[in-house]
Structures are given as C-alpha cells and as structure tokens.
Amino acid sequence: MKPAPSPLHPDFKLGVLGGGQLGKMLALAAGNWHLPLYVLDSEKSFPAGRVTPFFTEGNFKDYEDVYRFGRQLDVLTIEIEHVNTEALHQLEKEGLTIHPSPAKLDIIKDKGAQKLFYREKGIPTASFQLFDDEQAVKDALDSGALSYPFVQKSRTAGYDGRGVSVITGAEKLGNLLPGACVAEELVEIDKELAVIVARNAAGQARAFPAVEMEFNPKANLVEFLFCPAAISPELEARAEALATEVMAAYDICGLLAVELFLDKKGNLLVNEVAPRPHNSGHHTIDSCYTSQFEQHLRAVLNFPLGSTRMKAPSVMANLLGAEGHTGPAVYQGLEDCLAIEGVHVHLYGKAVTKPFRKMGHVTVVDESLEEAKAKARKVNKLLKTVSGG
Numbered sequence: 001m002k003p004a005p006s007p008l009h010p011d012f013k014l015g016v017l018g019g020g021q022l023g024k025m026l027a028l029a030a031g032n033w034h035l036p037l038y039v040l041d042s043e044k045s046f047p048a049g050r051v052t053p054f055f056t057e058g059n060f061k062d063y064e065d066v067y068r069f070g071r072q073l074d075v076l077t078i079e080i081e082h083v084n085t086e087a088l089h090q091l092e093k094e095g096l097t098i099h100p101s102p103a104k105l106d107i108i109k110d111k112g113a114q115k116l117f118y119r120e121k122g123i124p125t126a127s128f129q130l131f132d133d134e135q136a137v138k139d140a141l142d143s144g145a146l147s148y149p150f151v152q153k154s155r156t157a158g159y160d161g162r163g164v165s166v167i168t169g170a171e172k173l174g175n176l177l178p179g180a181c182v183a184e185e186l187v188e189i190d191k192e193l194a195v196i197v198a199r200n201a202a203g204q205a206r207a208f209p210a211v212e213m214e215f216n217p218k219a220n221l222v223e224f225l226f227c228p229a230a231i232s233p234e235l236e237a238r239a240e241a242l243a244t245e246v247m248a249a250y251d252i253c254g255l256l257a258v259e260l261f262l263d264k265k266g267n268l269l270v271n272e273v274a275p276r277p278h279n280s281g282h283h284t285i286d287s288c289y290t291s292q293f294e295q296h297l298r299a300v301l302n303f304p305l306g307s308t309r310m311k312a313p314s315v316m317a318n319l320l321g322a323e324g325h326t327g328p329a330v331y332q333g334l335e336d337c338l339a340i341e342g343v344h345v346h347l348y349g350k351a352v353t354k355p356f357r358k359m360g361h362v363t364v365v366d367e368s369l370e371e372a373k374a375k376a377r378k379v380n381k382l383l384k385t386v387s388g389g
C-alpha cells in the first residue's frame with residue numbers, strides 16, 4: 001500500500017462506514033478543515049449525502065462493498081458498529097489504518113462478547129449469563145439457573161432499545177426475543193450516565209463531562225440529556241475514571257461512548273459502549289470547546305485532542321417522529337423554537353418520518369441548567385415531526 005499523505009493534504013482520504021446523521025455531522029466537522037469525508041451507505045439521499053460529494057452507494061454489511069471502498073482510503077472509521085468486519089480485517093492486513101480496530105469492533109458489536117470482556121478485565125457491569133436461544137432461557141428458568149426479573153438483550157440485533165426486553169415474570173415470557181442473547185440482572189437504576197472518551201494513536205486520552213440521560217419510557221430512547229449531570233464532583237470523577245479505564249482496556253483510537261448505570265447503592269456499572277460519535281455527545285456541538293465530531297476526527301487522525309471543557313450548561317432533546325405519522329417529514333413549530341434564545345435545531349434530513357424515528361435533535365444552552373431544561377421542555381411541546389404534503 002502507498003505511504004499515506006499527511007491528513008489535510010489534498011490527496012488524503014478519510015472514509016466512514018455509514019452515512020446517517022452521525023456521518024453527516026462528522027462530514028460537517030471535517031468541512032471546517034476542508035477535509036473531504038468519503039462515505040459508504042446504501043443511498044445518496046441519506047443524511048450524509050447532502051453534505052459530502054464523496055458518497056459511495058453500497059452496503060456496509062457486504063464484504064465486497066466494504067473492501068472496495070476501503071482500498072482507496074488512508075484512514076477508515078465508522079459511524080455504526082454493524083458493519084462487515086471480515087473486510088476490515090483484510091484491509092487492516094493490507095496496511096489500512098482503521099479506527100476502531102476490527103478486532104475490538106468484533107467484541108463491541110456483540111453484546112455477549114462485550115459483557116465477557118468486562119468480566120475478564122474486571123470492569124464493573126451488571127451480572128449476566130449467555131444463552132443460545134429462547135428455549136435455553138426457558139430451560140434455565142425451569143432449572144432455577146436463571147430467575148426473574150431479568151433483562152434480555154439480543155447479542156447482535158439491537159439498537160435504540162429494540163433488542164432489549166425486560167422480563168419481570170412468567171407472564172412476560174411472550175416478550176422473549178429470539179436468537180442468541182444476554183440475560184442480565186435488572187439493575188435498580190438511580191441515574192443513567194454517559195461519558196465519551198477520546199484517544200489518539202499517540203496515547204493522549206480525554207473525557208467529555210458526564211451527561212445524564214432521561215428516557216422516553218414508551219420508545220426506550222433517550223428523550224432528554226443533561227450536561228452537567230446532577231452528580232457530585234466525586235461521582236463525576238469516578239465516572240470519568242471508569243470510562244477512561246474502559247477506553248484503556250479496549251486500547252482503541254477515536255471516540256468511545258461509555259453508557260453507565262448509577263445504581264441505588266451508588267455503584268457505577270458499565271452498561272455498553274459505542275466506539276464512535278454517540279447520541280449522548282450531540283450537545284457538545286453547541287456547548288463544549290470541541291464537538292465530539294471534531295474530537296473523533298482529531299483522534300482518528302492522530303492530531304492533538306481538543307479541550308472538552310463545557311462552554312455552557314445544556315439540554316439535548318432528540319426530535320423523534322410523532323406517533324401515528326409515517327410519510328414525508330414536516331417540522332411543525334420550527335420558527336417558534338428558533339425564536340428562543342439558546343435553541344440550536346439540528347435536522348438530519350431524513351425524507352420519511354416514522355413514529356419515534358430520530359429525525360433531528362435540539363440543543364438548548366443557557367447560563368443555568370434549570371433555564372435550559374425549562375426551554376427544552378417548551379421546545380419539546382412546540383416542535384413536532386409529522387407527515388405531510
């Protein structure tokens with residue numbers, strides 16, 4: 001393979017697998033440095049297709065498509081875990097720089113392998129057992145090896161809560177998910193936190209401030225996210241230290257978003273990670289010295305990492321497709337929201353809205369978190385994604 005030109009040289013090619021909203025926001029951040037971002041995803045009409053001309057239509061789960069796309073690049077990264085890692089292993093053998101490394105991606109994309117990794121590394125996580133299928137879960141319940149309540153997670157099929165089922169008793173067995181799974185103890189959660197850590201090849205690592213997530217109970221999706229989290233400085237330090245420890249254990253470059261549970265006894269447990277920009281870091285675009293997207297670019301290109309300091313407290317709200325609406329997306333209440341000080345609207349440009357689909361997000365910054373929360377709740381009532389003409 002030819003020696004790579006230095007990043008920011010006009011011939012340098014950085015690619016990303018996935019052209020959804022994360023790919024789009026990465027491309028926008030790359031634009032500040034006039035760095036072209038090469039994207040692979042199935043349709044140019046996807047969010048990233050609007051902001052980069054270097055869009056290849058193809059399937060990131062297909063060996064040939066990923067291999068052919070990767071061959072032309074100097075550095076390759078991802079915006080989604082569920083990509084063809086066999087092609088990535090081959091590209092890596094041929095000398096391509098890939099962040100995160102394919103071997104670690106193999107672990108992270110399988111929730112069962114992730115949990116085994118934490119057990120092996122002594123990283124605190126909810127206790128768990130692995131099962132091959134639904135029947136094996138039922139057999140374990142019958143034999144007493146597993147007891148209610150537990151949280152069942154599909155090992156490879158889930159995202160945004162779709163591969164997670166809370167089984168509180170025998171009457172819920174109809175909700176068991178098919179296929180290989182993890183069964184975890186049901187944690188008594190006090191708060192859900194996330195810490196995003198960046199690391200570059202030089203070994204420099206930096207954590208963003210911890211954020212607190214509030215879920216939409218119906219969709220099992222993050223509805224609001226608060227930064228700073230309402231936790232003590234001592235707990236903040238513990239959360240950052242744990243996330244940094246997890247990053248060191250994986251030993252990868254780029255971003256690692258570490259989802260944490262704070263249980264009712266004050267323990268911090270690692271729930272799961274994502275080795276890429278993450279929903280829990282969207283607020284950084286408007287509220288931190290460096291956005292998570294720029295930080296990911298710095299990390300995968302081995303540039304000095306940016307400051308993760310907060311400029312202002314913020315609330316991020318996901319803009320989810322309204323219930324009962326499927327069709328061409330229309331944004332109601334947009335102008336009213338834009339008139340409010342500190343409101344930053346980010347629309348992903350997905351042509352079709354569906355109930356609970358992530359259509360965009362809004363970040364509200366203010367001098368106090370309380371003010372930002374009040375505005376975010378107002379925005380959430382005003383701004384609706386519906387289907388229309």
Ligand SMILES: Nc1ncnc2c1ncn2[C@@H]1O[C@H](COP(=O)(O)OP(=O)(O)O)[C@@H](O)[C@H]1O
Pocket residue numbers: 126151153158159160161162163164184185186187188189192215220259271272
């Ligand atoms: N062991 C658990 N105990 C209690 N709640 C859990 C547990 N695991 C997951 N959850 C809840 O389900 C949500 C989604 O689970 P997660 O594993 O993060 O899947 P996803 O890939 O959909 O984000 C979590 O954010 C949390 O609210």
Ligand SMILES: [Mg+2]
Pocket residue numbers: 259272
């Ligand atoms: Mg999660």
